[in-house]
Amino acid sequence: MLATQLTIDQLASRIPDGAKLALPPDYAYCSLIAARALMRRKAKNLHLVGVPSLGFQADMLIGAGCVDIVETAAVTLSEYGLAPRFTAAIKGAKIKMMDATCPAIHAALQASEKGIPFIPLRGLIGSDILAHREDWKVGKNPFAENDPIVYLPALKPDVALIHAPVGDKYGNVWVGVRREQMLMAHAASETFVTVEEIVDGNLMDDLKMKAGTIPGLYISGITESDKGAWPLGIPGGYNADHEHLRRYVDLAQTDEGFQQYMDEFITEASSEAAE
Numbered sequence: 001m002l003a004t005q006l007t008i009d010q011l012a013s014r015i016p017d018g019a020k021l022a023l024p025p026d027y028a029y030c031s032l033i034a035a036r037a038l039m040r041r042k043a044k045n046l047h048l049v050g051v052p053s054l055g056f057q058a059d060m061l062i063g064a065g066c067v068d069i070v071e072t073a074a075v076t077l078s079e080y081g082l083a084p085r086f087t088a089a090i091k092g093a094k095i096k097m098m099d100a101t102c103p104a105i106h107a108a109l110q111a112s113e114k115g116i117p118f119i120p121l122r123g124l125i126g127s128d129i130l131a132h133r134e135d136w137k138v139g140k141n142p143f144a145e146n147d148p149i150v151y152l153p154a155l156k157p158d159v160a161l162i163h164a165p166v167g168d169k170y171g172n173v174w175v176g177v178r179r180e181q182m183l184m185a186h187a188a189s190e191t192f193v194t195v196e197e198i199v200d201g202n203l204m205d206d207l208k209m210k211a212g213t214i215p216g217l218y219i220s221g222i223t224e225s226d227k228g229a230w231p232l233g234i235p236g237g238y239n240a241d242h243e244h245l246r247r248y249v250d251l252a253q254t255d256e257g258f259q260q261y262m263d264e265f266i267t268e269a270s271s272e273a274a275e
Contacts, residue, residue, distance in 0.1 A: 003171025012037035026055030108155035171216025
C-alpha cells in the first residue's frame with residue numbers, strides 16, 4: 001500500500017490545535033520545516049513532549065505562541081545557551097512546565113508502545129520532580145517488602161513529528177540509530193514525517209536498512225523536504241547552519257527581535273529560506 005504523501009502545509013494542517021505533540025531532541029532528526037509550517041498556520045495550545053529533551057524547534061514554537069504545555073527532561077540550545085523564548089515564557093507564566101527525566105519520558109512512552117496503562121520506574125523517590133508531578137504515584141512493589149516504587153501513567157502523544165534522511169513510497173522511514181524516533185512512532189496515535197528523499201524501492205526489502213526503519217503502518221503521512229531539518233543539520237548528511245542559529249539566538253532575546261525573525265524567516269512572504 002502506498003503512503004499518503006503530503007505537502008508541508010497539508011502535514012501541518014493534520015496536527016490539530018491542542019495536540020500532544022512529541023518532538024525529538026536537536027541532536028536527532030528534527031523537522032524544522034514542519035515547525036515553521038505550524039508557526040505560519042498559527043497553531044495553538046500545543047502540548048509539547050520532548051523525547052527526551054527539546055531545543056530550537058520548541059523554542060520557536062513557544063515564541064510564536066503555539067504552545068501551552070511543555071513536558072520534557074530539558075529545554076536547551078546546547079552550546080548556544082538558554083532557550084530564550086522558553087525562558088521568557090516560563091518567567092512570564094505563559095506556559096505550563098511538566099518537569100520529567102530522560103528515563104521517565106522513555107519509560108512512559110514504552111508503556112504506550114506496549115499497550116499497558118502504567119510502568120514502574122526507580123530513581124525518582126525523594127526528588128523535587130516527583131513532588132511536583134501529581135500524575136506520578138508512589139506504590140508498593142508487589143514482589144518485595146519495603147520497596148516503594150514510582151508508577152508512571154502511559155504517555156501517548158496524539159502526534160509524533162520527526163524528520164529522516166530517507167523514506168519510500170510505501171511510507172517506510174529509515175531513522176538508523178535514532179531509536180527514540182522509533183519509540184515515538186510506536187507510542188503515538190499518528191506519526192508525520194518529513195524526509196530528505198522519497199525513493200521508489202521498499203526499504204523493508206533491504207536487510208541492512210530494515211533494522212533502522214520504521215514500518216509504514218506506523219506512518220500517517222510523509223513529505224519530501226530537501227534540507228527539512230534546516231537550520232539544524234542531519235547527522236551524516238549536512239551540517240547545522242551555525243550562522244543562522246546564532247542570529248536566531250541573538251534576535252530571540254527580546255519579543256521585538258523574535259518578531260523580526262518571524263518576519264524574515266517564517267511568514268509566507270519569506271517561506272522556506274532554506275530552499
